Amino acid sequence: MRIVVDWDRCTGMGMCESLAPDIFEVDDDGSLILHTEEVTQDQEAEVREAVAACPTEALSLEGPIET
Amino acid sequence: MTRLVVVGASLAGLRAVEAVRRDGFDGEVTLVGAEEHLPYDRPPLSKEYLAADESPDTRYREEETFAGDLDVELLLGTPASALDTAARTLTVGDRTVSYDGLVIATGAHARTLPGTEGIEGVHTVRTLDDAIALRAALRGGARRLTVVGAGFIGSEVASVGRKLGLEVTILEALETPLARAVGERMGRALTHLHRRRGTEVRTGVAVDEVVATDGRVRAVRLADGTEVATDVLVVGIGARPATDWLEGSGLTLDDGVVADETLAAAPGVYVAGDIARWPNALFTDVAEGTMRLEHWTSAAEQGGRAARHAVDPASAKPYETVPYFWSDWYDGRVQFVGIATGDHVEVVAGDDAEGGPFTAIYRAGGRIVGALAVDMPAEVMKYRRLIGKRQSWDDALELAEQRRQQRAERAQGASA
Ligand SMILES: Cc1cc2nc3c(=O)[nH]c(=O)nc-3n(C[C@H](O)[C@H](O)[C@H](O)COP(=O)(O)OP(=O)(O)OC[C@H]3O[C@@H](n4cnc5c(N)ncnc54)[C@H](O)[C@@H]3O)c2cc1C
Numbered sequence: 001m002r003i004v005v006d007w008d009r010c011t012g013m014g015m016c017e018s019l020a021p022d023i024f025e026v027d028d029d030g031s032l033i034l035h036t037e038e039v040t041q042d043q044e045a046e047v048r049e050a051v052a053a054c055p056t057e058a059l060s061l062e063g064p065i066e067t
Numbered sequence: 068m069t070r071l072v073v074v075g076a077s078l079a080g081l082r083a084v085e086a087v088r089r090d091g092f093d094g095e096v097t098l099v100g101a102e103e104h105l106p107y108d109r110p111p112l113s114k115e116y117l118a119a120d121e122s123p124d125t126r127y128r129e130e131e132t133f134a135g136d137l138d139v140e141l142l143l144g145t146p147a148s149a150l151d152t153a154a155r156t157l158t159v160g161d162r163t164v165s166y167d168g169l170v171i172a173t174g175a176h177a178r179t180l181p182g183t184e185g186i187e188g189v190h191t192v193r194t195l196d197d198a199i200a201l202r203a204a205l206r207g208g209a210r211r212l213t214v215v216g217a218g219f220i221g222s223e224v225a226s227v228g229r230k231l232g233l234e235v236t237i238l239e240a241l242e243t244p245l246a247r248a249v250g251e252r253m254g255r256a257l258t259h260l261h262r263r264r265g266t267e268v269r270t271g272v273a274v275d276e277v278v279a280t281d282g283r284v285r286a287v288r289l290a291d292g293t294e295v296a297t298d299v300l301v302v303g304i305g306a307r308p309a310t311d312w313l314e315g316s317g318l319t320l321d322d323g324v325v326a327d328e329t330l331a332a333a334p335g336v337y338v339a340g341d342i343a344r345w346p347n348a349l350f351t352d353v354a355e356g357t358m359r360l361e362h363w364t365s366a367a368e369q370g371g372r373a374a375r376h377a378v379d380p381a382s383a384k385p386y387e388t389v390p391y392f393w394s395d396w397y398d399g400r401v402q403f404v405g406i407a408t409g410d411h412v413e414v415v416a417g418d419d420a421e422g423g424p425f426t427a428i429y430r431a432g433g434r435i436v437g438a439l440a441v442d443m444p445a446e447v448m449k450y451r452r453l454i455g456k457r458q459s460w461d462d463a464l465e466l467a468e469q470r471r472q473q474r475a476e477r478a479q480g481a482s483a
């Protein structure tokens with residue numbers, strides 16, 4: 001499963017980082033850094049929470065989990 | 068469980084119906100909303116919706132999505148007017164709608180100044196219709212904007228007013244704006260943001276009367292007799308939970324609908340969003356009693372939680388969260404996580420004297436319970452994790468020190 005960021009929507013709020021810090025990080029100028037695109041099974045739950053919590057609905061998930 | 072009904076077709080209500088469908092719930096789902104509009108996003112209404120030359124479409128989903136993918140029956144344009152929890156029915160206009168599980172997500176209404184109904188030029192900002200009217204007023208040749216209430220929404224509207232070139236005055240009853248939301252010291256720090264952008268902030272003043280000529284606002288008269296002349300008046304004095312329709316339903320109403328830690332207000336009835344008052348277990352040790360939030364993220368989360376619990380009460384789990392909100396002022400962003408009660412606030416980055424950029428953290432019961440950042444987008448969410456894990460104050464100070472070093476290294480790297 002892959003994380004898709006709609007860069008036009010993301011405003012660097014960082015909710016995603018607070019829920020899944022290994023994957024998302026907001027840097028000093030407020031831009032989002034994606035540490036990895038591919039989501040593993042262990043990460044799925046927290047990534048889904050991050051997707052749901054993003055106030056700009058900038059995040060979505062695509063494809064199945066690779067095992 | 069065959070029929071889920073969700074009342075309130077906004078953020079919490081939308082996330083409620085989406086969550087159960089995503090989980091594969093195959094019963095009937097009905098979403099009841101008082102407004103004619105499809106669910107839309109409110110935060111932009113006091114920000115880019117007013118500021119941008121072309122107003123953005125803030126609807127979350129297209130109409131087809133409800134009928135199609137989500138398979139949700141939409142009942143828009145008529146409010147629910149009564150609830151019978153024993154019979155498990157609601158009244159919507161002249162219809163009786165029965166449910167097996169119910170989510171109440173009717174949010175809140177803007178508070179108004181008594182006696183100002185019908186005066187042209189007086190606005191609140193809660194609904195899309197409000198924002199359409201205010202947008203037109205701010206752009207229709209107005210020169211002076213007065214905002215009553217220095218809260219977050221009022222502050223955002225003031226910011227937009229300055230951006231559009233208006234003279235802006237904020238009138239605030241408290242001596243320190245936002246003292247309840249962020250504490251005294253930080254309330255003062257945020258007030259600098261206004262003053263350095265040329266917005267006049269008058270604190271400790273009481274509005275006596277809104278003065279109108281020919282049905283149009285002309286000025287605001289203060290308790291000391293002074294008049295503040297204005298073309299547009301925005302009333303930003305908070306919101307009151309939309310519980311009127313639940314009087315006599317047997318639910319406990321107390322500045323919101325009171326629920327337990329799983330968001331249950333009665334058997335089969337769950338609450339979500341701005342209307343929900345519940346014990347947030349993460350903070351009951353440092354802040355007694357229940358909590359009601361008016362924040363985007365918790366409304367979205369509670370919507371999903373409440374609906375899952377409503378269709379499968381046996382699976383209900385306590386909902387706890389570290390509150391989060393943001394607010395956009397002028398060209399900057401204010402972000403807050405956690406709660407602002409406590410015995411100590413420490414500025415751990417930047418300087419609050421001139422209004423930022425800075426980051427401050429809040430202590431209660433020996434642990435970190437809150438963090439506020441102005442124009443430091445990388446900081447606040449790192450503290451949110453510590454708060455959620457109930458980590459100690461010393462852990463928070465240690466993180467602050469690490470961040471300080473990292474910033475210093477980056478600054479050196481940048482200048483090398
Ligand atoms: C202008 C503005 C700016 C904001 N900015 C921010 C921000 O920057 N950051 C942040 O974190 N949060 C912000 N918020 C808060 C955030 O938008 C709310 O927390 C969120 O909208 C709450 O969602 P809700 O679904 O609980 O309630 P609401 O969005 O209030 O929706 C409730 C819905 O229920 C309907 N309703 C009411 N009574 C009935 C009834 N009897 N029957 C049927 N339907 C009914 C209403 O018409 C409404 O559509 C802002 C809010 C506003 C108004």
Ligand code: SF4
Pocket residue numbers: 009010011012013014015016017024026032053054055056057058059
């Ligand atoms: S929460 Fe959303 S807006 Fe914020 S940084 Fe993450 S993706 Fe961007």
